[in-house]
Structures are given as structure tokens and as C-alpha cells.
Amino acid sequence: MATGGENSSDIDVGCATLRSCDPCKKDNTTKDATQFCTECVEFLCDDCKRGHSRFKAGNHSFIFAADVTDVPVVVDMKDIDKCEEHKKKLKFFCKDHSFLCCSTCAFIHRTCKSVEEIAKISDKMKENLKELHDSLVKVGDKERLKIEDCTKTVDTLEGKVTQFQKTIDIIKEETIKLFETAKSRITYEANTILATESERLGERKISSENTLKIISEILPLCLGVINNGTPQQAFIFAKYIEQKLKEIENHDREQRKKHFKMQLSLEFAKETASLISKGPAVVILNDERQNINTNGVVCSFSPSPTVVPDSGKTCLGLKQLKCLNFTVARMDFLPDKRLVVAYADKQL
Secondary structure (H helix, E strand, C coil): CEECCCCCCCEEECCEEECECHHHHHCCCCCECCEEECCCCEEECHHHHHHHHHHCCCCCCEEEHHHCCCCCCEECCCCCCECCCCCCECCEEECCCCEEECHHHHHHCCCCCCEEEHHHHCCCHHHHHHHHHHHHHHHHHHHHHHHHHHHHHHHHHHHHHHHHHHHHHHHHCCCHHHHHHHHHHHHHHHHHHHHHHHHHHHHHHHHHHHHHHHHHHHHHHHHHHHHHCCHHHHHHHHHHHHHHHHHHHHHHHHHHHHCEEEEEEEEECCCHHHHHHHHHHHEEEEEEEEECCCCCCCCCCCCCEEEECCCCCCCCCHHHHHHCCEEEEEEEECCCCCEEEEEEEECC
16 A cells, blocks of 8 residues: 555644654654655654664655655555564565565574675566566466366266266166165265365365465555555565465465366166165265366366166166257177266256
């Protein structure tokens, strides 16, 4: 967020504006500012001005507060430019450890070979920050695709469950009692898998949403630094984004290891007598899981085979399948003489 130096404590007197001392306001006191530091973009009273150059690093330049007409835009870094441990301004960078340092941290890193002032090395960092901004946008787009993938995968699994229910209903017309039992069991198993996968994909989706939320919070601030920030702020924010991108990349790598693609299929017994002897195990639900590509791209489900009894009275013929809007892609017999019907398209 970009803000100006003026606030409600400034008082207009005729055509002149009496500015309040910024350091004094932090101590909940009010003093008129007499000086303005163009380096720090800060209004100072006489007392604070005397210690300003002594205790704050940088090339300070002062003008009279009364001469300030347009206060430069200041980017609110939301304490990103402060040391998390010591709560001090980050003013140094240790190249040995790639670590942003406050004055206390710089003392701790005093034995390192390369500890430099950010003010001296940050002149060209804005271009790098623009590239990091673009990288962050790309990561955000990738997270959106992952969220869409999670939603589509759950929808596909739900569609599979519906498909299995209707497929069982087709067989159930010939052997109502057996297939009614099978329907209940398969539906339970399929819904159990759906619940498990929905929970797993839901966690993945939430993780991507959290990552996207972090990116959404960073991007506006990044643009603020790019457009109006100081070189020091650009350097600090660039290092901050680099770290965030590493964290997101590592987290994404771990997620890809755990992510997989699931396929479900149904298998039916070959003969009615055999079906009766099997009881509730007349239909078995198979789930196959495949790893997602390393680039995160998920392919659509391939046609899944349905096994039906062979040429007896209880067999479903091609006419029956066509009446039910099945597009048969291939038919074949298994070694145990069961008939395999692979359908490529359903309009149930």
C-alpha cells in the first residue's frame, strides 16, 4: 500500500501546513516538524533531526518542512522490511548466507566475507523484482489450474459412481435380488472411495487456495514497490519473493509426489449360477491409481471395460447396450470365457 506523509494530525494555518514530527507521533506525542529528510521521507522536529543522521544509516538530506509541497509516495512494506527476530529495519545483506540483516544481525554476521549495505547494492533490483512478479503471476495461474483439476476430478469420480449405479441397474433387471445387493455394496464402496478422494483432493485444493491467497496479497504490494518503492525496498521485497517462490516450489514438489490419478471399473461374474454362489461378492469394485505428470497436467479418464456374463439368457446383448445409449468400442473374451465390453462413450 502506498501512502503519503500527511495525516490527520497535520494542521492547516492559512496557506501553510504545520507538519507533525513522524518519530514523535510513534511515541504518541505531538511536535511541529521543522525539517524533512528526503532520503527517509520523514518529517522531523529539531530534537529528532539532531539524532536522525547519527542513528539511521543512509545519505540523509534535509530541507525545511515548510518547503515541502508534495510528499513523496511511501510504500508500506507491512513490516517485511523489518527483521523478524529483532524488529529492526533491514539495512544489510549477507551474501555468504543470502540473508537480510538488521544492524543486530549484521553484527552477528560480522565474520562473514560479504556483508553489504542494501542502500549501496539495490539500485538495479527493480528489474529483477519485475521478473519475480511475473514468476509469481505464473505460479498463481498454475495454482488456479490445480484448483480446477481438483474440482473436475471430484466431479469425474462422482460421475463414475452414478455410472456404476446405473450399470448395476441394467444387470439387476435379470437377477434382481443378487444385483440389488451388489448395487448397495458397490455404491457404498464407490462412495467410500469418493469420500476419501474428495478429502484428499479437498486438502490439495485448500493448499492451492492458501498459496493463491498469499500470492494475491503479495502482488499488489509488489507492484507498489516496483512503481513507487525505493531501491532498498525493491531489494528486500525481491529477496522475500524469492524465498516465497522456493517455499511454494518445494511444497508443490511434495504435493506432486503424493498426487495420483484414479480409475474405477466394474467386473461381473460370467454365469448366473456362479453369481448366485458368489452372493454379495457378485460385483467387485477396482480402483487403479496413476501418478500425475511432473508438470501437473491431468489427462482425462480412458474408456473403462465392463465385464458382463457371456451368451446365456442373462447376458446383455448389443441391442440392449445400444438402447441404453452405450457406444461399444471393443468386445473380447477373457481366458475364463467372460465377455468384455469396452464402451467409449456414455449418455446415461
